[in-house]
Amino acid sequence: MDIALVATEAPTPEDRAAIIAALTRFNESQVGPSNMRPLALLLRDPRGATLGGLWGRTGYDWMFIELLAVPESLRGRGLGAELMRRAETVAVERGCAGIWLDTFSFQARPFYEKLGYTLFGEIAGYPRGGARYFLHKRLEPLSPPG
Numbered sequence: 001m002d003i004a005l006v007a008t009e010a011p012t013p014e015d016r017a018a019i020i021a022a023l024t025r026f027n028e029s030q031v032g033p034s035n036m037r038p039l040a041l042l043l044r045d046p047r048g049a050t051l052g053g054l055w056g057r058t059g060y061d062w063m064f065i066e067l068l069a070v071p072e073s074l075r076g077r078g079l080g081a082e083l084m085r086r087a088e089t090v091a092v093e094r095g096c097a098g099i100w101l102d103t104f105s106f107q108a109r110p111f112y113e114k115l116g117y118t119l120f121g122e123i124a125g126y127p128r129g130g131a132r133y134f135l136h137k138r139l140e141p142l143s144p145p146g
Contacts (some may be wrong), residue, residue, distance in 0.1 A: 005115075037058050043074065043083075058091065061095065062098055063100075081111075088139065105130040109133050116137050
């Protein structure tokens with residue numbers, strides 16, 4: 001069978017689904033199902049419009065926080081910390097061992113560290129002149145091997 005490697009800037013949802021399906025089959029053959037579940041904690045105004053919030057997912061016994069945004073006009077009210085506390089509560093309810101996330105040097109690393117998150121990785125120069133940081137917080141003790 002001839003296979004073509006095609007680069008595209010216009011992939012389809014079906015392209016993404018095919019890649020995910022292949023990766024999921026392999027991962028599940030190695031460690032079982034991920035039990036992936038989404039999470040959205042939304043900040044809404046009185047009319048119901050979403051202004052910001054937290055977006056993440058749980059899988060393989062960990063929560064990943066992909067997005068956290070509090071509009072500048074709402075900062076300083078503790079909403080970011082409350083979103084993180086609520087995410088931690090959900091993570092515990094779902095049986096997660098911990099939470100991980102990433103942030104840029106121009107974003108919120110000190111905020112996360114103040115909440116007990118620990119740096120476990122860094123990409124210097126991403127973006128150029130900055131850095132991308134990876135942090136985690138364990139919600140339960142590390143299990144001994146075996």
